[in-house]
Amino acid sequence: MKTFDLSKDYAVVCEYKKTRMAFKHEATIMQNGCEVYKTKCCYQNRTWESYDFQSVLHKAISGYFKGDEAQGFMDKVDGKGAADVKSSLGSVGMVAAFGDILCSTPEEKNSWKMRMLKAGMGEGFQPPDDWDQLPEKEKQRRLDGAIASLRP
Incomplete structure (x- = not known):
């Protein structure tokens, strides 16, 4: 309600x-x-x-x-x-961005960001089918772009 x-x-x-x-x-x-x-x-x-x-x-x-x-x-x-x-999407973006602070390797950072975006947006966030084949640098670019679009 x-x-x-x-x-x-x-x-x-x-x-x-x-x-x-x-x-x-x-x-x-x-x-x-x-x-x-x-x-x-x-x-x-x-x-x-x-x-x-x-x-x-x-x-x-x-x-x-x-x-x-x-x-x-x-x-x-x-x-x-x-x-x-x-407001709620801004919070999701903020938590996802913590990956840059809490994680050390690019793989860990991207994994954190992906988990947080999926958790915060549920079915509203679906990565492309070829996500696992992308280089880490491209994953980072895309994830950072998604996070930037969520911030107020």
Whole structure:
């Protein structure tokens, strides 16, 4: 469950739930702690969102609010979602970069960086099929580039 504050009076509570066939996201708009609107999005496979709950948030906001108010709230949650993702990716990059400090050989450094990127990004990070055949210098160049792109 995750809560997105829209204003002093409004918040959206989002939840993930399993369904018989796949999963769904539910969003409940709360006004001063009282439920005023509820909607859901059902999925059968991975969602392609910038951050978790983006689709159901937009559906709830556009269903309850109108015009400029709705657009303002959508812009606000999109900014918050992007900031959360950027913050967590920055942490992944920082931990991966510790390989340069903690390890001594290029092989150890590259191995550390690869493990940390995989651990921090899960399925979001997949090295190329020929990764094991690349020279250590090329691995380092690619890993350092990936880490640099994660830092704020």
